[in-house]
Amino acid sequence: MTVQATTAVATEPSLVDLLDRLLxxxxxxxxxxxxxxxxxxxxxxxxxxxxxxxxxxxxxLS
Incomplete structure (x- = not known):
């Protein structure tokens, strides 16, 4: 039995992503x-x- 561990790396959003969310x-x-x-x-x-x-x-409009 093999167990794989994965870690989530937190990345900061780019300026374009931030502007898209705000707008x-x-x-x-x-x-x-x-x-x-x-x-x-x-x-x-x-x-x-x-x-x-x-x-x-x-x-x-629907």
Whole structure:
């Protein structure tokens, strides 16, 4: 009787795999930019973006 032992090697996902997972579920990015002089806010910009793959949206309805 022969017993074989196998070990699973954990590999880190590549950047492409990570982006595919994130875009498949959707990502919300948001950020604030404030330009100030002497502790007085001169310009404030608030940015928001929703990024999602259109692949799921383009599938035909059953």
């Amino acid at each position: 498949g579920k959707g990502v919300v990015l948001s950020g604030d930019i404030v330009i100030s002089l002497a502790d007085v806010d001169l310009v404030r910009i608030q940015l928001s973006a929703v990024i999602q793959s259109v692949r799921a949206e383009m599938e035909p």
